[in-house]
Amino acid sequence: MSKIQLVIIGGFLGSGKTTSILNIANYLIGQGKKVGVVTNDQGTDLVDTNFLKLKGLTAVEVTDGCFCCNFDEFLDRIEKLSKLNMPDVILAEPVGSCTDLIATIYKPLKAKKVQSIEIKPFSVIADPKRLKKLILDKSSNFHAEINYLFKKQLEEADIIALNKIDLLSKEEKEDLIQFIKGNFKNAELLAISARENINIKQWIEMIFTKESAENTLDIDYEIYGQAEAHLGWLNLTAAVDSTVKIDINKVISEISDKLRKEFYKVNGEIAHFKLLAVSGIDxxxxxxxxxxxQLSFDKMAQEKKF
Ligand SMILES: Nc1nc2c(ncn2[C@@H]2O[C@H](COP(=O)(O)OP(=O)(O)OP(=O)(O)O)[C@@H](O)[C@H]2O)c(=O)[nH]1
Ligand SMILES: [Mg+2]
Known part of the structure; x- marks a missing residue:
């Protein structure tokens, strides 16, 4: 029996993990592969899982904590996916505040000698604006411990995918590439756009042709814990009943604007705010x-304005 290829795509909150997974999955499906996805976040009934399912993928979730602290649950989900659609490839997204995955996932998988799984190199995605704000300009409102976590995430990568290059000028892109090359020497670097499908094929080739170097982190768990503690999580589900038709694009925009204004008032920072709105028809x-x-739509409802 051929092994399931397990591909883990990490990176800080909002860096583009889910967008990349969708893109990689569609590419692999186009190549005739069967693909399953494991998502992971704090809370249950996750936006990412529902989004990927609405996009037609088979997705299961590990909730209320990262894979790294729920290794058995992670294995259980892989088994569940195997039973659901016998995938050739499983794409897995850890929580965006998670690091030290080589020690907590890669090494235990090898130690347990899980014969059915072949683990591929570890990719970590970096959002360029966040990289600049946190590390280069040091202009973020985030606490220093979060900067530490962000750096540690990049340090253990086999592949760093500098994402969202569609938002960068040529100079900005070059500066960041030089910075990453100079500071994270263990990793291969690719500049990509998950949304605009730039260099995704090259990335996939890299994932499936290289081996993980298993860059074990030297990490201070106290600082890591403090970083996670500084990040607040809120998961909400609301149901709206109305006798008149509602424009759900407008609802999303209004909620987001209000939220952003409140964060500005308290000098706060948003790691990632995501909102999925589902109506009867769209x-x-x-x-x-x-x-x-600004708020950016991954998909707008096609409903006309009323
Ligand atoms: N412009 C641009 N936006 C992108 C790109 N990739 C992702 N995004 C956007 O960035 C936002 C966050 O993307 P996600 O894929 O949800 O990020 P994530 O890393 O999965 O986020 P968490 O699961 O919350 O940690 C979404 O609005 C995406 O559409 C890109 O290449 N270019
Ligand atoms: Mg995600």
């Missing part, structure tokens, strides 16, 4: 992945 999803960024 759905929409949008995100804010930094307080200085």
């Amino acid at each position: 759905w929409a999803k949008a995100s804010i992945s930094d307080i200085s960024q």
Whole structure:
């Protein structure tokens, strides 16, 4: 029996993990592969899982904590996916505040000698604006411990995918590439756009032709814990009943604007705000992945304005 290829795509909150997974999955499906996805976040009934399912993928979730602290649950989900659609490839997304995955996933998988799984190199995605704000300009409202976590995530990568290059000038892109090359020497670097499908094929080739170097982190768990503690999580589900038709794109925009204004008032920062709205006939999803960024729709509902 051939092994399931397990591909883990990490990276900070809002860096583009789910967008990349969708893109990689569609590419692999186009090549005739069967693909399953494991998502992971704090809370249950996750936006990412529902989004990927609405996009037609088979997805299961590990909730209320990262894979790294729920290794058995992670294995259980892989088994569940195997039973559901016998995938050739499983794409897995850890929580965006998670690091030290080589020690907590890669090594235990090898130690347990799980014969059915072949683990592929570990990719970590970096959002360029966040990288600049956190590490280069040091202009973020985040606590220093979060900067530490962000750096550690990049340090253990086999592949760093500098994402969202569609938002960068040529100079900005070059500066960041030089910075990453100079500071994270263990990793291969690719500049990509998950949304605009730039260099995704090259990335996939890299994932499936290289081996993980298993860059074990030297990490201070106290600082890591403090970083996670500084990040607040809120998961909400609301049902709206109305006798008149509602424009769900507008609902998303209004909620997001109000939220962003409140964060500005308290000098706060948004790691990732994502909202999925589903009506009887259509759905929409949008995100804010930094307080200085505008709301961006991954999908708008096609409903006409009423
Ligand atoms: N412009 C641009 N936006 C992108 C790109 N990739 C992702 N995004 C947007 O960035 C936002 C966050 O993307 P996600 O894929 O949800 O990020 P994530 O890493 O899965 O986020 P979490 O699961 O919350 O950690 C979404 O609005 C995406 O549409 C890109 O290449 N270019
Ligand atoms: Mg995600």
